[in-house]
Amino acid sequence: MDIILESGLPHQQIPVDRIVQVLNDSYKLAKQPKYSFQNPIPNFQGIEFDVRKIIGIPEMKPYNEKAYGLTDGVLNLDIKMETGTGKTYVYTQTIYELHAKFGINKFVIVVPSLPVKLGTVGFITDPYVRHHFKETLGYNCDIELCEVVAMKKKSKGHNFFPSSVRDFVNGSNQQKNKIYVLITNQQLLQKGKVLDNSNYDITLHGFTRPLDAIKATNPFLIIDEPHRFNREKTTYKRIVDEIHPQCIVRFGATFPSVSAGKGKTRKDYVNLLYNLTACDAFNDNLIKGIAKEHFNPVNSKGEKIKVVGIENGGESVSLHYLNDKKNQHFDMHKGDSLAVISPKLEGLSILGISKKSIELSNGQEKKVGDEFTADIYSTSYQEQMIRLALDRHFETERKLFNRESKIKALALFFIDNIESFRGDENKNGAWLREMFNQQLEEHLKGELKNSENSTDYADYLKASLADIAKCSAGYFARDNSDSDDDIADEVNDILRNKKELLSLKDEKGNWNVRRFLFSKWTLKEGWDNPNVFTIAKLRSSGSEESKLQEVGRGLRLPVDEYGNRITGTDFMLNYIVDFTEKDFANELVKEINGDLKFTSSDKIFIPLSEIVKTAELRNVQVQMLQAEMLIAELITLEENGISVNEGRVVEFMDKYPEIKLGVNIDRVQDRNKTIIKKNVVIRKERFEDLRSLWDELNRKYLMFYQPDINKVIEQALPEIIEDGVFTRMSISSDREELKIDNTGAHAVKEDNKVYIVQGKTMAYNEFLRLANQETSIPIKIIHDTLCKYSKNHGKLNPELFNTVTLANLQNKFYTWKLDNLGGRIEYKQANYRTRSTALTDDKGRIRDDVAIGRIGVCTTTSKTPDKYLYETMAYDSPLELKNILDNIDDNIVDLVVYGKIPRNSIRIPNITKDSYSPDFMYVVHSKDGKTSLNVVIETKDVTQDAILRGPEKAKISNAERFFKQITNDFPDCKIHFKRQINHQTISVIIDSIMQVDNK
Structure with a gap:
């Protein structure tokens, strides 16, 4: 399976274009290098002005309080992109684009760790990626990737320059279709055994030290994960001093912080050209949403005990006690009572201590690394969390497997005791893996009983049961030096064989059941697999790390069995933590919304795009909407943009709920809190009257x-x-000059300036x-x-x-x-049907609820009509609310059920650039009982059809043809499709249809 890359996505193309725009003039004036192994020498005179042109964009101003030129003779540029939105793709395209535009062919990529390096190397060298950039995007060149690796010990023979550095430096700029990229991780750059050694037997172009040879190429340098490379620390200074690239571009979701005086800090941005915030990424469905979940402790204290270690060969045990208010450490011996830790443990004592575990007086064995609560000490806390994680995994897996194009679901477990998974040197004592396999077997058998109607999924489960050990894999730092073949296979699957791990079957057609991954935070920045849908954190936290970094391994949008990236669907990441992190969701929301508060002014700015969207929804001019906000003194127009006035934020959000000032409430969920209010409950008894119509609407058709x-x-x-x-x-410009004479003031027109737009x-x-x-x-x-x-x-x-x-x-x-x-x-029926829909699951059962954002951006507390499909009224425009409240029962019509069609649930293909989904569905009967109608309504809050734009007219016209074809194919379920503008009522529209049908 090849992963199919998409090109031209706006959030990925904009940063590339902005980098090129800044560098454009400097490289057009570049000098030819003296040697063939060097990059062109840019003329950075005036570069400060070029940077100002970009950071003068309103959306970027708050992050760039001043413009920067060169720093220590190096141009610095920053690109901020949230985890999972494709920054590796973006900086790879940047490399190709800078080579195509300016002839730059020597690039250095610096990454923080080995997993990041392996991920980047795997991406850049993969044949499907090379083909994408060379053939699909037409760059017509190849990247020769030179990977710096750790030096191996040599007992004799010549000591040669590292081959990766030699190949990189020797690459000639006369090779117009070749780009040379040197990649190294932070440790190799810091410790210098490979790059800083000057004792090599043979020099390279007269250089005895690799760093000097790299520096001589006049390279262009990219830093991945900049928060790991603080500009005040040794590694960054080494990059500037020892490599001294012409330009450093930092790509990352998180940037380091620096002091802003008086105990405050700020993000250390330098010429931030693009900022794809976490809020934008979540709200625009560029990444998965998050559903956090934890076990609530039985009592309010929330106590937990962890076996930290065995001391002095078994003489004592180190226990860690944790609750909401304090952490305590206890060194205990055989016979000691655990009541000294908590009164809840009265009567429980330590019966014995071995090298790897302790035995309690109730017969329970607790191993090093094990955690248990003071209330429920019969099973470990990890066991409960694993059970919950497997529940969530199989809920997700079942749903994704039963799609038309299947998606393989993976789960990632973070642990803090390697031996609990790997065992000791003799592979004894891998108690966590044994516990996991036991629970996995139980879940697989339970799932198999419920999957009799899904032959493929049942076969997948049976294959998993037949080889449970194959279902899981681990990667830990010590594995890099382990010679065990089975461990090597696991590591390769996790680090290098991404496509195989994503595949449901191998090349021979056998089921690939490996889908549960274990690690110890070794898989952090840089490692990703798009199909991770569950993360369980089976380790004590104690981490001050970014919450976004913690969940970052599972945010990327998934790919299906054919390698297609799946967008436009609200995928969720299950994130399982223990009760000590019960506030994780709130902390994450605060972090995501943190980007809304710019600079030291701490003001909240409104993106202009949100005001434009709201104006369109309300069918008013943008200027009129802004004027309304100004008159109400809710906003201020500032140089940096539009800010919400202090103390008026809540009032603003109440009055304009369409404007998203933060992450949408359904994108970061806390399953331990009532989330039903954030969803719209489906009235199941009403849906049954609508089921036949809904089934017909969800038939799949192709357009030809x-x-x-x-x-x-x-x-x-x-x-x-x-x-x-x-x-x-x-x-052309419009210029008028105000002139004042004895008759008054007059506006006098002057000559206009005319400019030709040059593409x-x-x-x-x-x-x-x-x-x-x-x-x-x-x-x-x-x-x-x-x-x-x-x-x-x-x-x-x-x-x-x-x-x-x-x-x-x-x-x-x-x-x-x-x-x-x-x-x-023409429309023709496809040879497949949707198994699950927005309102039903894969077995046709009615869902409990649907995300409120799929029904409407506004809500009202008014009483919901009895025959409406949902318990809550959500809508997008005043006309839609009027439709919901409109009682269409009259002398002709008897309304059975009606409701809004969930957004993007019925995707009608058409000749515009996107699919189309109508707004309302109705089932009505005539009063005499002779006629039954299925009606689909497209609501346009405009005064007349002529106001509709061309694409909207085309979509509606195609929809009319689409529903006519369904009626031709299935005459027993005739569907009437009508459009409504704001002087028409639903009653009149349906009455007119009924009268025609009765004739």
Whole structure:
């Protein structure tokens, strides 16, 4: 299975473009290097102005209180991207793009640890990644990756330069289709045994020390995970002094903090060009949501005891006692009563102490690393957490396995006692793994009983039962030097064989059952697997680490069995912790929302995009909405953007609930608290009256263009191109001067300035490739049409093949397509059906609730009508609320049930750039009982159809054709599709349908 990479995603393309924009002028003026092994030498004169152009963007201003030029002769740039949003992809594309634009071909990547390095090496060297950048994106070059590894001991022979450094330095800039990338981890850079050694027998270009040779290449350097490289610490200073790159770009989700005076700190951003905040990533579904869960202690004290270690060969045991208020340490001996730790343990004493465990007077054995509560000491706390984690895992696994395209679910367990999983040198005492396997066997047998109707899933479970040991794997730091073949297989699966771990079957067609991973925080920054859906933290916390870093291993969006990244679905990560971290969800929300408070002013700024979205929802102009907020004194317009006035935040959020000032409440959940209020409860008795209609709506259809579509496009394209595709765009200024004379004040117009908009030029073949990518018109048709255009208008200036022309072609073709191709599509039923839907699970059972965000952004406390599908009224516009409250029962119609269709649940394919899902569904009967109607409504809060934009009209037109096809295929379930604008009521629309049907 190859993971299919997506290109051109806005949150990944913007940072690449901004880096190029800053460097553009400096590298256009670059000097040719003296030696072939060097990068071009940029002219950084004026670079401060170039940086100012980027950080002058309103969204970036709060993070850049001043503009920076060079620091210690090095240009510093920062890109902040939340964990799981693809920063490795972004800096890899940056490497390709800087080589293509400026001829830079020597890059150094510095990462914090071995797992990060292995992950990066695996990504850059994977054939599917190379093919993506070379063939799909058209960079037409390859990366030669040179990996710095630890020096092996040598007893004799020559001491050569590290081959990775030699290959990197020797790479010639005359190789136009080759990029040389040297990657090293922090430890190798710090300790210097490989890179700082000057005792090599043979020099390289006269250099006796690898660091000097690397420095001579004038490299471009990338730092991954910058919070591990504080600029005041030794490693960063070593990078600047010993490598002295021309530019350092830091890519990370977390940046180090520095003192801001008076006990305050601030993030150490230097020229922050892009900031994809955690809040944006969660709210835009770029990463999974999080559902935290813990076991509540039986009593309010929340006591827990941990066996820390055996001392003096078994003479005493070290116990750690923890509750909500204090931590205590106890050294105890054989015969001691545990009542000294807690009154709850009265009558319990230590019966015996061995090298690895203690025996209690109640017959229980507690091993080193084991944890137990003062209330329930018959089973360990880890055992309870494992049981909960397996419950959550199989809930998720069952759901993901029964999709049309299956997704393999993985679970990750963090432990703090390696021997509890690996055992001792003789593989004895792996009690945690034994306990896990016992519980896993119980869960597998239970799942198998409930999976008789799903043959594939039952087979997967049976294969798991047949080889339970194969289901789990561990990776710990000491494994790197272990010679055991089984351990090596586990480590390879976790660190290197990502695609195999994601696959449900191996190359021979056998089930790949490995899906439970164990580690000891060794898998931190850099390691990721997109299909981790459950993380259980079976270790004491004591960590001041970023909460986002803790859950970061499971945030990336998953891939299916075919390697497709799955977006547009609210995936959740199950995060299991113990009661000592019961406030994890609250702390995480605070951290996510921390980016809302900018600089020392501590003000909350509103993204302009949120105001634009709200204006569209409310069908008002953006300026009018801003004016309304200003008049109410809720906001202030500042140089840095729009801020909420102090003390008015709650009032603002109540009045404008559509505007998200923080992470959405359903994206970070605490399962220990009542979350039903954050969801909309489905009235199950009402749904049964709607089930037949819902089943029909969830039939899957494919959209086809008629066979002559290419001929139609070929005939129309010349006229489309003639319609100003190659016209130069211009903008002009409007200037008026206020003049005052004895008759009063007058505005006098002056000459306008006219500017020609210049797009970035590109090669003709690149123009054709991008035009095909943006329009799906075959390249031959585009080329032939341009040849004819050139014959009629003379040879085209190469400068006309630019981004402006490309945008003109895309926009004009898109407009033409909306106007002309709607009648040339057909719908055909697919040969599969959805097993689970927004309102039902894979067995057709009604769900308890649905996320409120899928129903509407606003809610009301008014009494919900009896025949409405949900217990809560959530809506997106005033017209939708009016529909919910509208009692359509009259002399003609008897309303049975109605409800909002969950957002994106019915994906009707159409000729626009995205799928379409209507708003309301109704089941109604005539009063005489002779007629039953299924009605689907598209609600548009506009005054007339003419106001609807082209794409919206096209979607509605396609939907009419779609529902007509369903009715043709299944006449017994006729579905009427109607659109509603705000002067129409649902009563009138349904009455008119009923009257026509009764005739």
